[in-house]
Amino acid sequence: MSQPLDYLKETPSQTAGPYVHIGLAPGAAGFEIFETELGRDIAGPNAAGERIRIEGTVFDGTGAPMKDVLIETWQANAAGIHPHPADPRVSEVEAGFRGWGRVISDFDTGLWSVDTVKPGAVRGRSGRMMAPHISLWIVARGINVGLQTRLYFGDEDAANAADPLLNLIEQVHRRATLIAERTAPGRYRFDIHLQGDRETVFFDI
């Protein structure tokens, strides 16, 4: 026997279920209750940088679009600063830039979209620069623990090639699952596949 370690255990996750909208996006569930719904304005009116829209669909293992998904996004501003006290440059973040967003897929088509500004590169571990990216957290009915991944940008070839995270993906062809395709100026497409040939790389992080 030894001395016991007195850590607590993390509360186990459970699926968000089919009615996640009631709690996190009640307007979509069909009623108005809160004065402000959170997560609708990621960048605010003062943010510098390129205004972008990202669209996509989440597909299940049968190839069907998922119409009950909720995605949260987290990102740095165009200068690569997170609006959080742990970021050494937090005081430089534009007023109103929250960096966090919450979107749901359309009940009929499964399409979701995010309006924000393109983030800048962020200093990573040991000072290595990470290519511009947005962190994603995906929950839905049937997802037992929220899925974590990242979205990179298809017009950042040089930065992506040097990105420490992308380079950790052993199967080189799977790196493309994290890269949003630029479809027009300021527009990107990012589909997420939970299974199959194009299964998105998800993280334990």
Add this chain to the structure above:
Amino acid sequence: MNRPTDEFFQRDRTWHPPAYARDYKTSVARSPSLPLLSLQQSLSEVTGPTFGHRDIGPLDHDLIRNYAHGGEPVGERIIVHGRVLDENARPVPNTLVEVWQANAGGRYRHKKDTYLAPIDPNFGGCGRALTDEEGRYFFRTVKPGAYPWRNWVNNWRPAHIHVSVFGSGFAQRLITQMYFEGDPLIHRCPIVNTIPDPRAIDSLIAPLDLNAAVPLDSLAYKFDIVLRGRRSTLFENRLEGN
């Protein structure tokens, strides 16, 4: 005192439900089949959104009053309270807790819910609160009813409240469900049973807390939530590398 840039403990994936759980049928086609990519954390994971009192309204935590349309919701009046802690047993202050639930009859106010139990005109079924400096939160609501769902032919969800918590970094993000002590449906539920360890299931069951009840008014249940702890980086350089 931990610094906010400290990394989180590794998540114990054997304590959480696996992505693929045969008896929860919807998970079969919605579970990644390839292994997760294990990554060390960067600033993108140890930071996360922050919230303040400007984000929420004064009635948001009171589900008995926040959707009242000329009356009060039907059902057993309860208080749900507890603390948000991390795995080091330190309180997580000023963090956003969001809840949603069915009404006392087991019906959700959602355009996709077609269960035959009636909508309650005075019950919305969602609320949100910020924890205080000691990590405490509370909601007032009515006890949700059990409801049937399509999985096996005769599956019923135990009474439950869905709970969403942020913590201070994006890697702490968590959604779970709170159950009620004594409910015989808990251990018959395929969603509950996605969790392999019975002690982990116990940690989702809120005990009746008569000391927190309001006499002649409301019963109370206590539900503590634990988020990932942060390592003290005593022996190494800080994340940002300087």
